[in-house]
Amino acid sequence: MADSGGLHRWDLSPSEAIALQKELAGRVVIRPLKRLPAMAAGCDAAFDTLKKRAFAAATVYRAKGLELVDRAAAAAELTFPYVPGLLSFREAPALIEAIGRLAVRPRCLIVDGHGLAHPRRFGIACHLGLLLNLPTVGLAKSVLVGKYEQPAEERGAWTPLVDRGEIVGAALRVRSGVKPVFVSVGHLVDLESAIAIVLRFSSGRYRLPEPVRAADQLSRQLARSGDVNATTQVTTVVRTRGRAVKPPSHRRPPVVRGETADRSRANDR
DNA sequence: GCGACAG
């Protein structure tokens, strides 16, 4: 139905959630990725003005050509408050639902939020990666824990994000001359692989990698239009699919149902 | 006790 693994419940109190994180943190696997994934899914969530409902989106991109391959979304009632360090207990259920609705099973996730760069080394990227058993990268726009030196201005430059004597992530310049983003290990990757993945799925035209940028836009769009299908608890909102694996001789750009996919330009942030 | 604090 919703959970992918049923590893634990979600209706926990903040203190119980913290205890669970300490327990699950030991299961995170850090290792280099043998080969960069051909496709990766960006994951992000937005909220309605009443902040009573979350809209999660998952967008799959192909590394080659940075083309959108598939995307899905889900809406859910918010049951957990926003508490720094406990983000996954607020957003993960909806994100898991959205990811589960993808027609194309992603082999890698880039999650909006931190991974190991977390007080208990178990940010939302670690949580999702562990539950879905997928290589996962954490990508945040600001720091939760740790300090860092400003990296060089060129795309690809990075400096370590250090917390309590440990390198928990990196301040990575995805676009030259633009504020860096913070990359950290989620699960089944190491920091170098995580950085390589973020650079591979970004063109350098925007601060965020394409998958996350698209998921951010989709979730935000759905939150504003307070989309229909969002009536009950974990409910479907939209679903759009494109080409799956091994596309025919004639490539066809993904078609978005109900709305035209503007791929021209935009202003991030 | 005083700040810091993903989204």
Next chain:
DNA sequence: ATCTTGTCGC
């Protein structure tokens, strides 16, 4: 995260 248009600069 969210309330929100134009504007300055590469």
